[in-house]
């Protein structure tokens with residue numbers, strides 16, 4: 001069932017890819033029609049061969065399978081230390097290493113391994129903003145680790161949200177790592193009973209330097225699942241997940257859709273035109289453990305297609321992302337603005353083995369400890385999250 005939803009949800013993407021090669025297809029189409037008319041009466045119904053060949057030419061990076069890969073990752077915990085301690089699974093004593101030996105093989109296209117030198121050369125004199133939450137930072141740190149094989153940056157700015165600016169002097173390349181879990185403005189303070197979300201105000205954390213970005217990668221996040229009081233025009237319009245308050249209940253997808261709409265409105269109406277990439281939802285893989293109430297993830301291999309359907313709430317978030325992206329990309333196309341989708345949702349869904357699980361903490365089972373806390377949201381670095389940068393590279397560097 002959910003697999004069908006998944007396929008349907010990726011249909012607009014396929015359409016978009018097709019639009020790009022529309023003239024080529026038109027020529028081919030006329031030829032095929034002539035041929036088909038001539039052979040129709042001889043081979044009634046035998047159309048699968050040519051529809052099949054059209055499909056094969058559509059490169060959709062988000063559809064494919066994980067295949068074994070003998071080589072390990074480009075970097076290890078010994079060669080890179082940009083990862084947060086709770087994602088440094090090797091250092092934390094994770095015993096299995098099979099999760100490091102899988103390669104994403106998209107259908108109908110080739111996905112080369114990440115090439116740090118090619119990436120850095122393409123980014124000469126450029127700046128790249130990475131905007132989001134802790135899963136996002138997780139990806140940013142994986143990217144820094146991949147690049148560290150060739151060059152290590154200076155961190156030229158750091159603030160209390162752990163946002164940072166990294167500068168590669170040999171390449172005159174700047175990475176902005178920006179903490180902005182909602183893209184819109186929010187208040188989360190000790191003296192406030194609840195998180196407050198302002199749907200009509202963008203988060204200045206990412207907009208203040210917008211004119212400096214040549215590329216930007218952004219995403220929404222699990223923070224939208226949290227209880228929050230929602231504001232518009234400085235007035236409370238309702239609340240998400242507050243049965244105890246007498247407020248209009250607002251469903252999870254509403255604030256996220258509005259945040260994306262406002263973000264894309266800003267992007268498509270600005271004079272400045274960076275190359276914009278929206279990353280889709282990152283799935284978690286919590287399952288019930290052997291202790292009551294314990295939520296774990298201890299799988300050591302990827303799922304095969306059809307073995308997991310995904311959380312309907314996550315699927316809803318991803319499908320609204322695809323919808324908002326489609327709308328913005330169509331406007332962008334008219335204004336000379338590149339907007340692309342980094343659709344990592346499904347390939348990540350197939351990787352329950354990619355999370356720190358218990359190994360979010362250093363040697364969690366030492367001293368015979370049981371029922372330890374698991375992290376099934378973030379991703380081990382190195383790990384399948386490195387693949388996100390391979391897809392990113394394919395999208396931004398032709």
Ligand SMILES: *[C@@H]1O[C@H](CO)[C@@H](O)[C@H](O)[C@H]1NC(C)=O
Nearest residue numbers: 076077078089090091092093
């Ligand atoms: C890296 O991980 C290995 C285990 O895979 C561990 O023995 C080693 O101490 C770690 N090194 C660092 C620098 O964290």
Ligand SMILES: *[C@@H]1O[C@H](CO)[C@@H](O)[C@H](O)[C@H]1NC(C)=O
Nearest residue numbers: 124125126127169171172173
């Ligand atoms: C670095 O890149 C910026 C932006 O393209 C450019 O203005 C500047 O001259 C470059 N600096 C060096 C030292 O190449």
Ligand SMILES: *[C@@H]1O[C@H](CO)[C@@H](O)[C@H](O)[C@H]1NC(C)=O
Nearest residue numbers: 121122123124125126171172
């Ligand atoms: C980078 O900027 C410098 C200084 O403006 C310029 O000399 C150089 O050609 C630029 N390199 C690229 C690849 O644009």
Ligand SMILES: *[C@@H]1O[C@H](CO)[C@@H](O)[C@H](O)[C@H]1NC(C)=O
Nearest residue numbers: 288289290291296298299300
């Ligand atoms: C995962 O955890 C479950 C429940 O604690 C346990 O039965 C199973 O053996 C574990 N699997 C692995 C691969 O450790």
